[in-house]
Amino acid sequence: MKRRQLLQASFALGCAPSVLSRAWAANLPAKAQVVVIGGGYGGATAAKYVRLFSDHKINVLLIEPNAQFISCPMSNLVIGGSKSLADLTTSYDALSSKHGVTVVRDKATAIDPQKKTVTLQNGGSISYDKLVLSPGVDMVFDSIEGLQAANASGQVLQAWKAGPETLALRKQLEAMPDGGVYALTVPEAPYRCPPGPYERASQVAHYFKQAKPKSKVLILDANPDVTSKAGLFKKFWSDNYKDIIEYRPHRQQPLVWHPLSNL
Ligand SMILES: Cc1cc2nc3c(=O)[nH]c(=O)nc-3n(C[C@H](O)[C@H](O)[C@H](O)COP(=O)(O)OP(=O)(O)OC[C@H]3O[C@@H](n4cnc5c(N)ncnc54)[C@H](O)[C@@H]3O)c2cc1C
Known part of the structure; x- marks a missing residue:
């Protein structure tokens, strides 16, 4: 699939393409709401740059169950004994206070692409204009x-x-x-x-x-x-x-x- 077709397909689904750009954010209406699922490197970076690229005009909600972000990169240094877990732990506060991202501490359990809503584990749902899916991978025990x-x-x-x-x-x-x-x-x-x-x-x-x-x-x-x-x-x-x-x-x-x- 060509890049242009991929972008068109993503937009048709109401999902954001995996590569965010200033142009992508600029094409959204000013009062648009972007919901990001997952606050790892991918989702947290996407949330920040949608805010920055839209000059803080687009509402961004980040759904993430964990209170803090712990980096996988460098975590082997904790096992080796030269870093502590605290060295690799960052709160989501700066995303809210500096960039105006609303961090929702919850887990997404379902997506309705027709209604453009995300259901949350703790109840309720959130509407979106565009959705960024960044839940990472999990162990298959x-x-x-x-x-x-x-x-x-x-x-x-x-x-x-x-x-x-x-x-x-x-x-x-x-x-x-x-x-x-x-x-x-x-x-x-x-x-x-x-x-x-x-x-x-x-x-x-x-x-x-x-x-x-x-x-x-x-x-x-x-x-x-x-x-x-x-x-x-x-x-x-x-x-x-x-x-x-x-x-x-x-x-x-x-x-x-x-x-x-x-x-
Ligand atoms: C030991 C180790 C060392 C590494 N070193 C490097 C390195 O040096 N350089 C490098 O580039 N990469 C490195 N990587 C790879 C890197 O960690 C991953 O590529 C990166 O973390 C992927 O980011 P992500 O945002 O896609 O996913 P994740 O970091 O897994 O984040 C996904 C987030 O989504 C959340 N989530 C999941 N499901 C839901 C849901 N239903 N609702 C809401 N939130 C949800 C999770 O809580 C999580 O916070 C390393 C990985 C490991 C394990």
């Missing part, structure tokens, strides 16, 4: 048998959504005896943030080297090779963490969650 239960019990932490699990994983690593193994799996590409798992392995190895030098990081990669910046990562590991990081490519991802000894 039931794709691996047993993973949901292992995660719920705190046994297997994903920590790919920065927040409480990031801290919990850091605490697990701190509690791990020296000589232990931290194993992480890398799914087949494409997946969100290609360097993320290798970055995490490096951060954990950095911590182990200082605090638990007999410990190991085991990377079980479903891909044939490191999927991002392979040369850089592999050189860095061999120069700095030769005895700590073990990299195994071509590893089938588990269909059932099982103990480390069976891997």
